[in-house]
Amino acid sequence: MKPNIIIADDHPLILKGLYDYLIEKNYNVIASAKNGKEALALIKAHQPDIAILDIKMPFFSGLEIxxxxxxxNLSTKIVLITFEKDEKTYNEAKALDIYGYVLKEFALEEIENCIKSVINDKPYFSPELISYIEINQGPIKLKSLTDAELKVLKLVGDNKTASEIAKELFISSRTVEKHKSHIRKKLALNSKSTSLYLFAKENSKFL
Incomplete structure (x- = not known):
């Protein structure tokens, strides 16, 4: 059985395109809205299986809805469509247990897969978005470093010697070497002196 769907977007062309596409694919689109206030009223009135909402709309955003x-405690599963490849918004969506996050440039290609996934109780996030966030997040292991270790690693990437780093951070060269040893361990790098420098260079934008 096809799910009941409500769609909302404040761009008339996107709203019409999405509506026409879903109707053509025989989905049961019971209503559409051009702003967040209308969308919320429709969700409360009809309690559809799925609500496909634009993130940025007048009155209420998709996230606020x-x-x-x-x-x-409304059972409607929320799918957000957006142009935003934004980690903060993505994290907020995840925190709200949102079922889908589809980038608008891929909306028509992905929305069917998204709906099928949501019907089966599986959240769907645009692959393009996931890879973008992963690329821009930096290696997860960096999170295990302390602030002092991150500073040392950044300066290693700037090609500074241990004594130059010690001078800059007001610590002893021995402490710098200790930090380097801890960093290598945490990042699972080999003991070659170049391994830290190459890692720091490769990941400089995250330091």
């Missing part, structure tokens, strides 16, 4: 649905 998701938050209200969560607070009021």
């Amino acid at each position: 998701a938050e209200k649905c969560k607070t009021e």
Whole structure:
């Protein structure tokens, strides 16, 4: 059985394109809205299986609607469509247990896969978005470093010697070497002196 769907977007062309596409694919689109206020009223009135919402809309954003649905225990599964490849928004969406996050430039290609996934109770996030966030997040192991270790690693990447780093950070050369040894361990790097420098260079934008 096809799910009941409500769609909302404040761009008339995107709204129409999405509506026409879903109708053509025989989905049961029961209503559409051009802003967040209308969308929330429709969700409360119809309690559809899925609501496909633009993130940025007048009155309420897609995230705000998701938050209200969560607070009021509405069973509608929220799918967000957006141009935002933004880690903060993505994390907020995940925190609200949102079921789908589809980038608008791939909306028509991905929305069907997204709906199928959501019906089967599996969240769907645009592969393009996931890879973008992973690329821009830096290696997860960096999170295990202390602030002092990160400073040392950054200066290693700037090609500074141990004594130059010691001078800059007001610590002894011995402490710098200790930090380097801890960093190598945490990042699982080999003991060659160049391994730290190459890692720091490769990941300089995250330091």
